[in-house]
Amino acid sequence: MAIVAAPVDAPALVPDIPGGDADSRGLPSRSELTAGQRAIVDASVVADIGLRTAVASLVGVAMLPPVIAATLRRSELKAERDNLAFYADLAARQDSTASFPAPTVAPAVSARAANPLANWMAHGHVEHLRFTSSFEPVNPAMRLRWQRLERNNVVHAQHWRHDEDGPRPTLCVIHGFLGSAYMFNGLFFSLPWFFRSGYDIVLYTLPFHGRRAEKYSPFSGYGCFANGMAGFAESMAQAVHDFRSVLDYLEYTGVGRIALTGMSLGGYTSSLIASADDRLAAVIPNVPLVTPESAFDDWFPANKLVTLGRKAGGVSKVESAAASSYHSPLNYAPRVPKDRRLIITGLGDRLAPPQQAEALWEHWDRCALHWFPGNHVLHVSQPEYLRRMTRFLRTFMF
Structure with missing residues (x-):
């Protein structure tokens, strides 16, 4: 089977204003930017602070019930402290195989034709995949609560396939917090262009998002923060x-090369998967969070609830950070080779500040790091980093 390598030129969705790759010192200082880049970064920062406040308000809404319960009931306080100790002990081992055991049951995937809009956007054959999650919480104290979940424990994904010559190299995409809509992600990441360039595409839905949100959830992603620190x-x-189950399915259908990218919470998840599974041909976290514990401290008003929860439980920031390192990619060695890691960040991002990406860059042996002069949502110079992604992936995928 002959597959033509993806072309380098990507479509221009936003103004193509130059960013660049980090040098050996890391990201550029403000003084090293051009006047135009500084103006864009400064404007992006102002806009992103407003977005951060809005997102933090939604996170706060989700966090409020468990914080109130822990404040009012001593049993909840003890449970939260026990959970903190459990995750801190597990994190201290720095063993991704213990923290994230591989699925032992092959997923029974049901595939049906996606809606006509998906086929129109892809200009190809699109299927909706679903299967029952085989996940069991690593913390025994959370297992009964997880068994009661219904919608969350059904995994959903959208699969764009080329029918004419069998499975192609596949680019998997993981959305950010709140942003689970397939059409939005397809357009944001220029996925129709990647599809026409020869890739098959998988859009994976995170727990508690989209169709996985539990009944009566006020917004997509609510459940991630509605069950306390242990729930997150x-x-x-x-x-x-569940993504590793998707990998199992793709391998079963004959896919040989799989790359993964994700934005924001999806970038965080992508980085964590790269620490747990060695089957990825490449990984590209985009504006990732890597230490949400520190990020939340800057997210008003969610930071107030985090502080209240700590005080109510008599938990120090050090203890809380030790527990949350359980799910930080900075706690584990990456299992994807250095030359197959690329990090993308926005200098004006204040939801996932560039310092988060730079911390991952340091942990990942100073792999490739690309920056653009925009914020969390407005990816100024996106055409440039799409071309950067294409050049990066071409060697491994085709």
Whole structure:
């Protein structure tokens, strides 16, 4: 089977204003930017602070019930402290095989034709995949709660396939917090262009998002933060587990090369999967969070609830950070080779500040790091980093 390598030129969705690759020192300082780049970064920062406040408000809404419960009931306080100790002990081992055990049951995947809009956008054959998750919380104290979940424990993904010559190299995409809509992600990541360039595409839905949101959830992603610190930890563990089941399915259908990218929470998840599974041909976290514990401290008003929860439970920031390192990619050695890692960040991002990406860059042996002069959502110079992604992937995927 002959597959033509993807072309280098990507479509221009936003103004093509130059970013660049980090040098040996890391990301550029403000003084090293051009006047135009500084203006864009400064404007991006102002806009992103507003977005951060809006997102933090939604996170706060989700966090409020468990914080109130822990404040009012001593049993909840003890349970939260026990959970903190459990995840801190597991994190201290720095063993991804113990923290994120591989699925032992092959997924029974049901595939049906996606809606006509998906086929129109892809200009190809699109299927909706679903299967029952085999995930079991690593923390025994959370297992009964997880068994009661219904919608969350059914995994969903959208699969764009080329029918004419069998499975192609596949680019998997993981969305960010709140942003689970397939059409939005397809357009944002220029996936129709990647599809026409020869890739098959998989859009994976994170736990508690989209069709996986539990009944009566006020918004997509609510459940990630509605079950306390332990609930968020297990949400990340399930995100890794279920994606590895998707990898099992793709391998079973004959896919030989799989790359993974994701934005924001999806970038965080992508980085964590790269620490747990060695089957990825390449990984590209985009504006990733890697230490949400520190990020939340800057997210008003969610930071107030985090502080209240710590005080109510008599938990120090050090203890809380030790527990949350369980699901941080900085806690584990990457299993994807250095030359197959590429990190993308925006200098004006204040939801996932560039310092988060730079911390991952340091941990990942100073692999390729590309920056653009925009924020979390407005990816100024996106055409440039799409071309960067294409050049990066071409060697491994075709």
